[in-house]
Amino acid sequence: xxxxxxxxxxxxxxxxxYRRSDAxxxxxxxxxxxxTGVFCRPSCPAxxxxxxxxxxxxxxxxxxxxxYRPCKRCRPMDTNGxxxxxxxxxxxxxxxxxxxxxxxxxxxxxxIHPAKVRRYFKEHYxxxxxxxxxxxxxxxxxxxxxxxxxxxxxxxxxxxxSVSGFRDAFERIFGRAPGKSRNADCIVAQxxxxxxxxxxxxxxxxxxxxxxxxxxxxLESQLRGLSGHFKLPVIPGKNDxxxxxxDELADYFAGRLRQFQVALTYPGTPFQQKVxxxxxxxxxxxxxxxxxxxxxxxxxxxxxxxxxxxxxxxxAILIPCHRVVNQNGQLGGYGGGLWRKKFxxxxxxxxxxxxx
Ligand SMILES: [Zn+2]
Numbered sequence: 001x002x003x004x005x006x007x008x009x010x011x012x013x014x015x016x017x018y019r020r021s022d023a024x025x026x027x028x029x030x031x032x033x034x035x036t037g038v039f040c041r042p043s044c045p046a047x048x049x050x051x052x053x054x055x056x057x058x059x060x061x062x063x064x065x066x067x068y069r070p071c072k073r074c075r076p077m078d079t080n081g082x083x084x085x086x087x088x089x090x091x092x093x094x095x096x097x098x099x100x101x102x103x104x105x106x107x108x109x110x111x112i113h114p115a116k117v118r119r120y121f122k123e124h125y126x127x128x129x130x131x132x133x134x135x136x137x138x139x140x141x142x143x144x145x146x147x148x149x150x151x152x153x154x155x156x157x158x159x160x161x162s163v164s165g166f167r168d169a170f171e172r173i174f175g176r177a178p179g180k181s182r183n184a185d186c187i188v189a190q191x192x193x194x195x196x197x198x199x200x201x202x203x204x205x206x207x208x209x210x211x212x213x214x215x216x217x218x219l220e221s222q223l224r225g226l227s228g229h230f231k232l233p234v235i236p237g238k239n240d241x242x243x244x245x246x247d248e249l250a251d252y253f254a255g256r257l258r259q260f261q262v263a264l265t266y267p268g269t270p271f272q273q274k275v276x277x278x279x280x281x282x283x284x285x286x287x288x289x290x291x292x293x294x295x296x297x298x299x300x301x302x303x304x305x306x307x308x309x310x311x312x313x314x315x316a317i318l319i320p321c322h323r324v325v326n327q328n329g330q331l332g333g334y335g336g337g338l339w340r341k342k343f344x345x346x347x348x349x350x351x352x353x354x355x356x
Contacts, residue, residue, distance in 0.1 A: 007058070008029050008056055008057075008058055009025075009028065009029065011056070014029055014031070014042070014056055015051050015054075017029075017042045018031050018040075018042045018044075018047070018048075018054075019048065021042070021043045021044065021045055022042055022043060023041075023042070023043035025042040025043070026041045026042055026043050027041075028042070029042065029056050029057065029058060030042075030056070030057045030058075030059070030060060030062075030063050030076055031047070031049075031054050031055070031056055031057075032054065032055045032056070032057060032063050032068040033047060033049045033053055033054060033055075034053045034054070034055060035049070035053050036049075037068055037069055038068060038069050038070070038071045039057070039060075039063040039064075039068040039069070039070060039071060039076055040071040040073075040074050040076055041071075041074045041076045043074065044071055044073060044074035044076075045073070045074075046071065046073040046074065047071065047073075047074075060076055060077055060125060061125060061127060063076070064125075064127075064132070064135045064136075069095070069098075069136065070091075070095070072095065077091060077125065083120075083124070084120075086112055087117075087120055090102065090112075090117070090129075094132070094133060094136050095136075098133075098136040098137050099137060100133075101133060102129075102133065114129075117129045186204075186232050187202050187203065187204055187209060187210070187226065187227065187230060187232050188202065188203060188238060188239050188242060189201070189202045189210075189223070190202075190238055190242050190246075191214060192246055192249065194249060194253060195253050195343070196213065196336070196340045196343055196344070197213055197214065197340075198213070198214035199211060199212065199213060199214060199249075199316075200212050200213075200214050200223075201242055201245055201246070202223075202226065202242075203239055203241040203242050203245065204230060204232065204241075204265065205239065205241075206241075206263065206265065207241065207262075207263040207264055207265035208241055208242070208245050208262050208263065208264050208265070208315065208318065209226065209230065209264075209265050209266070209314065209315070210222075210223070210226050210314050210315060211245075211314075211315045211316050211317055211318060212314070212316055212336075213316065213336040213337070213340065222314070226314065229267055230267070241262060241263065244261075244262045245262050248260050248261065248262055249317070252317070253347070255347070255351045258284040258285075258348075258351075259284065260318045262318070264315055264318060264319070266313075266314060266315060266319065268312075271297070271305070271309065272309050272312065274297045274298070275293065275297055275306050275309040275310065276309070276313060276319050278293060278296045278297055279293075279310070279313065279319050279320055279321055279323070279324070280319055280320070281296075282320055282323040282324075284320075284348055284352065285345075285348035285349050285351070285352035286323060287323050287324065287325045287345065288323065288324060288325075289324070289325060289326065289327040290303040290306055290307050290310070290324055290325075290326065290327070290332065291303050291327055293306045293310070293324055294306045306324075307324075307332075307333070310324055311333065311335050316335075316336060317344065320344075321334075322334060322340070322341045322344045322345060323345070325345075331345075
């Protein structure tokens with residue numbers, strides 16, 4: 001349903017389009033702003049974010065599944081003109097309070113036929129009304145997690161009855177299988193708590209293939225990319241490898257483990273492979289510069305390319321991209337947020353100096 005990939009125009013073109021509020025691009029792409037959690041049409045007059053804070057999506061569904069809320073000014077959900085009044089009313093109510101649940105009974109009470117609602121949402125937004133409500137709750141929940149709220153409290157305040165209900169909803173959204181796979185194998189995904197916030201971990205039956213911070217905006221599209229890479233569906237679950245990973249991570253954060261043992265798989269281009277393999281060789285608690293990394297992969301001067309590839313690492317912490325810093329000793333970038341990079345480096349260095 002929503003997994004059909006629509007391709008996006010080149011980034012420079014999209015940037016130009018939204019800066020000029022070019023209505024010609026409406027419907028071609030949507031821009032989402034990381035700092036506000038809102039997504040817009042390119043023509044929106046209310047939004048002129050810095051390019052580094054923008055994420056692009058081909059459809060409203062993808063924007064929503066990535067945890068963004070529709071802009072109140074340009075109303076990107078109204079893709080085909082204004083929705084009928086009864087739909088607008090529902091959207092408005094959810095927008096005002098994403099934690100409410102509008103059930104079929106509620107709809108009946110308002111003399112709106114649930115089947116009609118179902119059909120409209122399916123047709124126009126590519127998802128059921130219930131899913132739409134859930135994604136809005138989840139978007140709100142992810143927002144809170146991003147701002148450092150406790151997971152339990154978050155689940156509760158966002159209209160989930162329990163922590164397990166929150167987890168289930170999380171898994172339903174982020175662990176969806178993109179289609180039937182003839183292959184018996186699949187990627188199992190599990191959420192883990194850690195001192196640096198909830199982590200999403202994934203493994204095939206053979207190796208760990210993904211570890212990312214749960215609050216990253218692009219998580220859903222990352223998981224979809226993962227599924228595409230391996231040609232396997234991602235489903236919520238557990239296996240022995242994820243269990244081993246959980247134990248090793250617990251040891252790592254407790255300062256009892258320096259070298260992860262669990263099997264990893266990280267398919268990529270030959271260049272990506274080379275970069276990621278070099279990352280694996282950087283010892284615990286040590287850092288190298290992007291320039292040094294470029295040298296080590298045999299491409300001196302290619303700092304930018306190795307920096308980009310470093311950022312494309314799908315297995316955070318275990319493939320220690322956090323151990324690459326700027327030449328001047330500053331931290332440089334980190335997809336999971338600089339505070340996490342600092343946390344990980346401080347953690348490793350503290351333990352290293354305690355034992356030497
Ligand atoms: Zn807008």
